[in-house]
Amino acid sequence: MSRIVRPTAYGSPGVLAVTEVPIPRAAPGGVVVEVRAAGVNPIDWKLYSGAFHDVGDDHTDAAGLAAAMPSLGLECAGIVTETGAGVTGVRAGDEVIVYPVTGAYAEHVTAPATSILAKPAGLGWAEAGSLVLASATAVHALHAAGVGKGDTLLVHGGSGGVGLIAVQLAVAAEATVIATASTRNHALLRELGAVPVAYGPGLAERVRDAAPQGVTAAVDLAGTGEALDVSLELVADRARIASVTGGPRRAGTGIKLLGYGPGEDAGAELRDAARAGLIARAASGDLRVIVAATFPLADAAKAHEAGIAGHAPGKLVLIP
Ligand SMILES: NC(=O)c1ccc[n+]([C@@H]2O[C@H](COP(=O)([O-])OP(=O)(O)OC[C@H]3O[C@@H](n4cnc5c(N)ncnc54)[C@H](OP(=O)(O)O)[C@@H]3O)[C@@H](O)[C@H]2O)c1
The missing domain is CATH 3.40.50.720 (NAD(P)-binding Rossmann-like Domain)
Structure with a gap:
């Protein structure tokens, strides 16, 4: 089994909960990564805060639980544990950076091979998991x-x-x-x-x-x-x-x-093309990735409270 963190309802960070799910399997063209560090970004708490949604009764099912809550975690770093059919250039055991991805607030995540980049050995897990977005x-x-x-x-x-x-x-x-x-x-x-x-x-x-x-x-x-x-x-x-x-x-x-809303430019190609160069600059020390704090995965709510309160410079990171 694998632990994941996700919201159980729309609201403040108290709605985040750890649940256990089966370890995911690799789809064709995809990989499974054991997550070592997942970057926290403001979009993560905005997704379940209701900022992007009209939060109403229709968000909950008959049991009172949210029907379609968002997965959290848009970037991470970790170790490849399985590759799907047709994947080349990535092997089990590789240390990698994963972006873009969804559901990275987890012990294991699946991602298309196109989201996988090599993690330079000299780059720490927390920095690697939080630098790309x-x-x-x-x-x-x-x-x-x-x-x-x-x-x-x-x-x-x-x-x-x-x-x-x-x-x-x-x-x-x-x-x-x-x-x-x-x-x-x-x-x-x-x-x-x-x-x-x-x-x-x-x-x-x-x-x-x-x-x-x-x-x-x-x-x-x-x-x-x-x-x-x-x-x-x-x-x-x-x-x-x-x-x-x-x-x-x-x-x-x-x-x-710039972004993902109506009339905004997501810049996906430009952002994807920038990833490898940014990772290389971070590994060489040319670009400083400043980690404000790390939290255990189960303390994702505390990480979000810290992010919402603000003023600590740099990235917040979850460590499964
Ligand atoms: N469109 C996209 O693709 C995209 C991607 C990434 C992020 N974003 C958005 O970009 C924003 C910044 O993201 P981030 O990860 O850098 O967030 P962050 O790490 O939480 O940084 C927030 C920044 O805002 C400053 N700030 C706080 N209150 C302020 C105020 N009243 N007036 C002016 N500045 C204030 C903070 O300064 P102090 O801490 O020094 O007070 C800090 O520099 C967020 O809204 C995020 O959702 C959008």
Whole structure:
């Protein structure tokens, strides 16, 4: 048997529960991976929070249990235990990174072979299991905003899982980076080469002071009204503002909307193509993957509570 964590209803993290299921078998073209580390992402708690759904009685069955609750866990790292028919280049015993995948909050997960990438030996399990989703999102956001040498980039949410990678990639691309974060995370952002500013009232003025030359592009990883308003105020070309956070206020503003909602660009090909290079950069130490905390799989609810409370920089990771 294999333990998995999934929500038993829509709500707050208290709805998460561990259940036992048979160890899955590999489908043709797929593999089974014994999970060593699963990355936690805000989408995980949003999926069962009701943020994406009209939560009503129709979500529960006659026994009062949720009928079709989402699987959680969109990325992980682990060891291949079985390969399905037609799979080449991956063998049982291989240490791998798996992305994209669903249901990675588990001891075992199945994935198509196209989601399997080799885990470099020097990369720790927690880092390997949590680096790809945030990093590929950062690559997509910087690409959409056209960030390159000579730009002055404003990163809203620079201390988050996506933000810390976006900051490093933009600095490496020789952009000047202004990054918003709570003050406790400013020293880390400075270390990574960004100019930190606090979010909150007066943000536009603080950014102007930090970048008197002007801001040429912005990436919104915070999702607040303030992040949108300040980006629109400071960046002349709306096509050079990219948001990964969705929300009705952003639609129709002329900024780039990235993600999986209506009218958003999922960037699947670009993100998939970026995976191997990001893993190589992380393995070489060129890209720092900062793990804020690890939790046992059974404590997924505590991990989500920590993520919702926020302010610890970097990734949260579940260890089965
Ligand atoms: N569309 C996509 O494909 C996609 C992919 C990945 C993530 N996302 C979304 O992108 C967002 C960021 O993801 P993440 O993994 O980086 O999350 P995270 O690790 O939880 O980081 C959140 C960031 O937001 C900052 N923040 C918190 N409250 C804020 C406020 N009131 N004003 C401005 N900034 C604030 C935090 O700063 P402090 O901690 O310093 O306070 C931190 O930098 C989430 O909404 C997530 O769902 C979308």
